[in-house]
Amino acid sequence: MREVCVLGVGMSRFGKFPEKDLLELAVPAVWEAIKDSGVPAKKIQVAYCGNVMGKHCLGQRILVELGLTGIEIVNVENACSSGSTAFRGVWALIASGAYDIGLAFGAEQMSQKVEGAIQLDQEDLETGQGLIMPTLYAMKANRHMQRFGTTREQLALVSVKNHAHSCHNPRSQYQKTFTLEQVLHSAMIADPLTLYQCCPTGDGASAAILCAKDVAACYQSKPITIAASVLLSGRTNMEPSEMASSELTRRASQAAYDMAGIGPQDLDLLEVHDAFTIGEILHYENLGLCPPGEGGRLVESQQTWIGGRIPVNPSGGLLSKGHPLGATGIAQIAEIVWQLRGEAGGRQVENAKVGLAHCMGGGVGGVDGAACAIHILKR
Amino acid sequence: MDEARDEGKTDRSVPFRKGLFGPAGNSDQEPRLIGAQCLACGKYAFPFRHTCIFCHSEEVEKTFLSRTGKIHTFTICRVPVPHFPVPYAIGFVDLPEGVRILSQLTGWSEKDLQVGGEVEMVVGKIKETPDGQEIISYQFRPIKKRI
Secondary structure: OOOEEEEEEEEOOOEOOOOOOHHHHHHHHHHHHHHHHOOOHHHOOEEEEEOOOOOOOHHHHHHHHHOOOOOEEEEEOEOEOHHHHHHHHHHHHHHOOOOOEEEEEEEEOOOOOOOOOOOOOOOOOOHHHOOOHHHHHHHHHHHHHHHHOOOHHHHHHHHHHHHHHHOOOOOOOOOOOOOHHHHHOOOEEEOOEEHHHEOOOOEEEEEEEEEEHHHHOOOOOOOEEEEEEEEEOOOEOOOOOOOOOOHHHHHHHHHHHHHHOOOHHHOOEEEOOOOEHHHHHHHHHHOOOOOOOOHHHHHHOOOOOOOOOOOEOOOOHHHHHOOOHHHHHHHHHHHHHHHHHOOOHHHOOOOOOEEEEEEEEOOOOOEOOOEEEEEEEEO | OOHHHHOOOOOOEEEOOOOOEEEOOOOOOOEEEEEEEEOOOOOEEOOOOOOOOOOOOOOEEEEEOOOEEEEEEEEEEOOOOOOOOOOEEEEEEEEOOOEEEEEEEOOOOHHHOOOOOEEEEEEEEEEEOOOOOEEEEEEEEEOOOOO
16 A cells, blocks of 8 residues: 555535535535645546535536546545545545545535434434434443432533634634633433534535646645544444443554554544544543543543644634535544644644544444544644 | 234224334233343344344244343433433343343433443333324333342
8 A cells, every 4th residue: 555645635615505515515615625735636646525414416516517527436435534534535546556646525414304303213223212312422421420429511522612613713613711610501402411412403515636746746845745544333232341431442453553554642633523522522532642531531621622732623623614514524624734734823832743533434233433534644 | 813902902002113023922911022042152132033143043033031231331312302202211121131121211210320320121102103003012010129
């Protein structure tokens, strides 16, 4: 497998834009990535499009608008990890030598369709009997609180932190601070998770241009290297594991660390899947930033704020930046790229050299997480 | 055996899915979940499938699972979700066979629900379709301790 780099990234402002359709959201983000890369559009040989709720053949429809047709185009869906899956798909084809240059993008238009919690398949054995994503994560929170003494305040601090970070992110859906009291006293969704502990729904798009490292020099002098790409699915609930942990994230991150030849202590920053505050706390532990059970105390220690020992979600995370499903995975990667290049403005993590993007999609039909994608990038 | 009646089906109610539960012996016995036991590797699973999901053997038998278990974790959903009553309680229940079931919880009050709490299986209405049809399924309720 040969080394692959990210040459360019693009991302729309995330938010609620019911007047904008998928094409209006996606086209500018894709052009931004292409221009950022220095690669002429005609050189793109393959494109993967991540999307969950939209139309058939969405990738082709978007690329027709750009005048990019005739190439290999694949549309992928892996719930919240759709964009990461698109990125991995392009990575794999370039790493294996099939192509030199590819485009990965993701987009979602939710505000026209969704109000409140996302409704899930009514025939699935779990979601058809009342499981919605907030209840799944609320159950993980209750288990974590019972086993490790994690408090409601510690959960809420994740939201406080990520909202504060997003004040420096002009593309973030929310760009204002929330106090601990505001988070704790917002409407209860599923005990113990309150409204501001659940990410918003919204609209947006993101894109990246990937290129084989040995070709990248034609276009850029400082490409960002993809040191690891891992995509794995969860195991069945019939092998009951501790729900105050994520077997899937632990397994996927270990594979990623092995691939990159590093450990969690080598990371300068992370973007992790904080669709719900408990998610971030769990993933501190599952990604090896702290021992099992210590995630609540880690966020309380302020070490995961920008300026702390190991900043997590400097972009604002899903909680504040937003979570248009198909767009999230590549938006996380875009943030890592900007940070590694020193282009993150007021939210810059000092001297960032190695970053990790973690995305966790869905929980359906009896598995612990449908798709966990981990990417490690370095400059 | 009157399958429809055993599954609680009436004119206005239907089971969530066929074959998930039934009476263990005589039709007046309490219903139990119908799971799978693999004769090759010995593991249990729910719901029943003809091939073992662990070792892929086809030597799988239908078996009735235990009626009681423990709550691994739970929550109370406080927001309106189409078809479901609000609030409703939902949890992961661990049965002694090593099987974990996601199920609505019934007959609860907030103080009854605890991680590790013992629960027993019942059958009841879990949701309603827009045209008023009741959907019934397995549920678990806290076992009240007799003093």
